[in-house]
Amino acid sequence: MATSVAEAGTARPVRTRFANVLFWRLVSIALVLGAWEIAGRIPVSFAFPPFSATFAAFVGIILDGTLPAAYLTTLQPLATGLVVSAVFGVMFGVLMGLSRTAEWALAPVFIVMQAAPMAALIPLVTFVYGIGLTAKVLAVCLLAAPVIVLNTYKAVRTVSPSLLDMCRSFLGTPLQQVTKVILPAAGPVIFAGLRLGVAAGFIGIVLAELLITPTGIGDIITYSSSIADYPTMYATIASLIVFAGVTVSILQQVETRFVRPEKRA
Amino acid sequence: MRRLTLPVIRHAFVVLSLVSFVGAANAQQPTVRVAYGDVPGVEAMGFLIALERIKERGMKIELMTLKSEDLATQAVANGQAEIGVGTPYAPMQRLGVPLRLFYQLSTLRFFPVVNGEFYKTWKDLDGQDFVVHSRGSGTEAIATLMAQRNGIKFKSISYVPGSEVRALAMLRGNIKATIVDTANKRFLESQAPGKFIFLPMGDVQATDDALFARQEWLQQNAQTADLIVEEFLKVWRAIKADPNFVAEQRVKYNLLPDLPANLQADIVPYYKEAAEANVYPIDGGRAKAVSEDFAFFTISGAIKGDPTTLKAEDYWDLGPLDRALAKLGS
Numbered sequence: 001m002a003t004s005v006a007e008a009g010t011a012r013p014v015r016t017r018f019a020n021v022l023f024w025r026l027v028s029i030a031l032v033l034g035a036w037e038i039a040g041r042i043p044v045s046f047a048f049p050p051f052s053a054t055f056a057a058f059v060g061i062i063l064d065g066t067l068p069a070a071y072l073t074t075l076q077p078l079a080t081g082l083v084v085s086a087v088f089g090v091m092f093g094v095l096m097g098l099s100r101t102a103e104w105a106l107a108p109v110f111i112v113m114q115a116a117p118m119a120a121l122i123p124l125v126t127f128v129y130g131i132g133l134t135a136k137v138l139a140v141c142l143l144a145a146p147v148i149v150l151n152t153y154k155a156v157r158t159v160s161p162s163l164l165d166m167c168r169s170f171l172g173t174p175l176q177q178v179t180k181v182i183l184p185a186a187g188p189v190i191f192a193g194l195r196l197g198v199a200a201g202f203i204g205i206v207l208a209e210l211l212i213t214p215t216g217i218g219d220i221i222t223y224s225s226s227i228a229d230y231p232t233m234y235a236t237i238a239s240l241i242v243f244a245g246v247t248v249s250i251l252q253q254v255e256t257r258f259v260r261p262e263k264r265a
Numbered sequence: 266m267r268r269l270t271l272p273v274i275r276h277a278f279v280v281l282s283l284v285s286f287v288g289a290a291n292a293q294q295p296t297v298r299v300a301y302g303d304v305p306g307v308e309a310m311g312f313l314i315a316l317e318r319i320k321e322r323g324m325k326i327e328l329m330t331l332k333s334e335d336l337a338t339q340a341v342a343n344g345q346a347e348i349g350v351g352t353p354y355a356p357m358q359r360l361g362v363p364l365r366l367f368y369q370l371s372t373l374r375f376f377p378v379v380n381g382e383f384y385k386t387w388k389d390l391d392g393q394d395f396v397v398h399s400r401g402s403g404t405e406a407i408a409t410l411m412a413q414r415n416g417i418k419f420k421s422i423s424y425v426p427g428s429e430v431r432a433l434a435m436l437r438g439n440i441k442a443t444i445v446d447t448a449n450k451r452f453l454e455s456q457a458p459g460k461f462i463f464l465p466m467g468d469v470q471a472t473d474d475a476l477f478a479r480q481e482w483l484q485q486n487a488q489t490a491d492l493i494v495e496e497f498l499k500v501w502r503a504i505k506a507d508p509n510f511v512a513e514q515r516v517k518y519n520l521l522p523d524l525p526a527n528l529q530a531d532i533v534p535y536y537k538e539a540a541e542a543n544v545y546p547i548d549g550g551r552a553k554a555v556s557e558d559f560a561f562f563t564i565s566g567a568i569k570g571d572p573t574t575l576k577a578e579d580y581w582d583l584g585p586l587d588r589a590l591a592k593l594g595s
Contacts, residue, residue, distance in 0.1 A: 046342050046362045047335075130439050131425050214399055214424050222426075223400040225335060227566055228355035 049231040057231035058239060066220065067239060074216030077133055078205040081140025085197055089145045090190060093152020097186070098178070107153065114146035118204070122211050136208040143204035144197040151193020155186035191255040195248055202244040296325040297489060300346035302337035305330060307448070307528055307535050310511050310520060311545060312350070312370065315500040317518045319493055338364070341479060347486075348478050348493070352558070355567045357580055365483055365582035368476040368494050369550025373403050373561075374542060376450045377411060377464040380441040387464055391417035396431060396443040399424045404444040406565030407469060414467065435461065447535065447544075471561035472554055473544075483582050490585040494549060498589055501545045508537035548595055549586040552577060 033051045040050025049057075061067040092110075095102040122139050129135040159182050167181045183190075209218020217240055224232040305313060316326050331337050334351035341349035342362045350370065356362040377387075384390055397404040405422065412419055425431050425440070432449035434440045436456055445453065453461050476493070483490050503510045512532045515521070539545055546554070558580075559572035568575065577583070 045339060046356065046360050047339055126430065127433075130437070131430065131434060132439075214426065219400060219424065226355070226399065226401045228353075228359045230360075 047228075047230050049234055053231040054234045054238065057229075058235035061220070061232060061235060067236065070216040070220050070236070071243075072216075074205060074209065074218070077136035077208065078140055078201060080133075081137040081204065082144055082198055082201045084137065085141045085144035085148055085201065086194055089148030089193075089197065090152050093149045093190070093193070094156055094178075094183075094186075096149070096153040097156025097182075103153070106149075110146045110149045110153075113142065114150060118143055119207055119211070122207050126212055131213050135212050136205065139208035139212065140201045140204040143207075144201035147200050148193045148197035151196065152186070152190045155189030155193070156182055158189075159185045187259045188255070191251075191259050195251045195255070198251060199244060199248055202240070202247075206240065296327050297348060297493075298327045298329055298340075298346040300329045300331055300337035300340040300349045302331045302334035302349075302351055305521065307524070307531055308371075308539075310515055310532065311500055311504050311536070313520045314511065314514045314518060315497045317514075317520070318496045318500060322492060322496065324489065324492060338362075338477075341477065344479070347482055348476055350474050350476060352472050352475055352562070352567070353477060354558070354562050354580060358568055358570075363480040364477050365480045366472075366475040366477045366580060367483060367490060367582045367585050368497055369472050369546055369554045370474040370476060370497070371472070371544050372546060372554075373407075373469070373471045373473045374447050374539070374544045375404060375407055375444045375466070376447070377407070377444050377466060378435065378442070378450070378453060378461050379464060380435065380438070381460055381462045383441050385462060387411060387415040387417060390419065390442055392420050393442060394421050394423065394440075395419045396423050396425050396434070396440045398428070398431075398444070399426050401566045403471065403473070403561075403565055406471075406561060407444055407466065409564055410469060410561075411464075411466065447538065448531070451531070451534075469561070470554075470557045472550065472558050475550070475554075480582065483585070487585065487588075491588050494585040494589040495593060498547070498549060498593055501549075502547045504536055504545055505540050505547050508533055508540050511536045548590065551583065551586065551590075555581050555583075 036051040036054075038050075040048055040053065043050070058067075092102075092106060096106050097103075118139075121142070125135045125138050125142070129138055163181050163185060164177060167177050172180065206218065209215055210222065214222040217236055220236045221233055224230070224236070299316065301309070301312075303309070313328075316328060320326050329340065329346055331340065334349075334353070337346070337349040337351055338353040338356055340346040342356070342364060349364075352366070353362070353364055357364050379385075379390070384393070395408055397408050399405070405424075408419070408422060425434060425443070428446040428449045429452070431440065431443045432445050432452050435443060435445075435453060450463065476497070478490070512529075515532065555577045556572070559568065559575045562568040563570065563572045563575075
């Protein structure tokens with residue numbers, strides 16, 4: 001009896017808190033959408049449709065299959081680019097963190113890549129790699145890889161020396177130092193880099209589809225803009241923002257669950 | 266105190282009246298901002314000369330170069346520019362943006378081109394891939410029209426924006442059939458003489474660029490619009506009469522002084538060919554341009570509906586052109 005009362009006592013505040021958070025989230029979303037609706041109805045510009053028209057266009061392109069088909073096309077270079085960037089990015093990052101020579105050879109390249117204005121450089125990619133899938137995958141990698149590499153490198157470099165000393169004092173081999181100490185300790189920051197890399201990859205694919213050849217999402221944006229169908233254009237852009245947001249938060253959940261169990265609520 | 270106040274008031278009065286006089290003078294002669302959605306090159310030289318001549322007639326003109334025609338349309342619609350260059354049929358029809366075209370600057374000039382090793386005629390393209398600029402573009406409309414006229418069906422149409430990119434892809438062999446503009450036709454001919462075959466297009470006429478403005482601006486500034494149209498007509502007729510005209514005037518007005526030497530050499534041949542092909546019409550388009558545009562842009566998808574039921578007055582204001590033609594003679 002005493003146990004059940006105690007359980008009821010803790011369950012209610014948690015549920016109330018959740019309801020509160022949900023309430024304020026919904027209110028903030030409603031406020032933004034309401035402001036959008038008003039701005040569209042004034043209108044701020046003839047090229048800025050109200051939320052209602054955009055939502056109607058969104059339902060339209062989902063029902064007629066345009067948007068799902070576009071996502072299938074866009075996801076191909078995006079997923080390829082992200083997998084390549086994640087695998088090679090983490091590998092290079094760890095290598096640079098462990099070896100001074102690798103750091104000397106590679107760090108400047110990635111720092112320059114991160115600082116360079118990629119939107120201006122992507123058209124140059126077409127001169128070398130043409131206009132096909134390779135150029136788009138490369139555009140995703142150009143944006144995603146530097147973030148992943150540099151985060152991984154910093155994460156490995158800043159692993160606490162006392163942890164490494166401890167491993168050595170227990171006669172840990174260099175391989176054990178990497179697998180048992182460095183990677184687990186660097187995990188959270190590496191994962192944060194991966195999350196940022198995925199977000200950057202989305203920018204890369206949109207730039208590629210707008211600047212190289214309009215396919216998938218880029219095609220809907222370009223075409224609807226050229227025929228002044230702005231609700232469809234905004235619906236596509238908004239869907240992309242939501243999609244990117246959801247992907248990044250899923251990654252965050254994965255991170256909390258597997259890499260940082262201590263953060264689990 | 267009184268002695269000090271009176272001169273101050275008197276001075277203030279003088280300054281105020283001066284300011285209001287200058288303001289009134291400016292109000293009579295406001296700057297006409299022209300939004301041009303491209304980087305001006307050889308093909309825009311005639312346009313720039315016309316603007317210089319309008320300035321010489323005492324009008325203040327400011328040229329704004331923007332990234333795309335869409336931006337030029339928005340600038341005019343939002344009142345950040347008075348005149349735009351382009352063909353904003355879609356926003357006029359779909360969103361009811363109160364713009365009107367009033368002078369046809371140029372007609373579409375494109376060249377369907379194929380790699381001679383694979384194809385020789387339109388019929389050979391039946392069931393093959395074809396590359397155009399973008400969905401809903403003029404080049405796609407041409408491709409659709411050519412397929413209809415030649416009784417063929419492309420396997421697929423893909424999109425590669427930029428005539429220069431498509432020309433480069435043709436040279437590299439990435440694509441085998443596409444459409445390029447005049448400059449890139451010449452580029453292909455010079456880089457690989459005889460390798461590419463340019464297919465006939467027959468009679469396809471439509472506006473490439475036109476001057477447009479807000480409807481209410483055209484009504485309130487009829488004199489300004491008339492003067493602009495007159496000068497454009499004069500320059501366009503001078504180009505038709507003598508293709509060297511553009512190169513000479515460029516020197517006179519020092520237009521695009523940084524133009525690379527190879528492009529400078531291109532000016533005379535470009536305008537000679539353009540004059541022969543009537544790229545720059547000497548009558549501003551008139552009603553003929555309107556009906557040709559309706560037929561063409563309904564195919565491209567920029568305008569919806571049956572071309573025969575569309576009304577010219579919903580898209581064009583031919584008033585300034587009619588008045589200028591009456592003055593200069595048609």
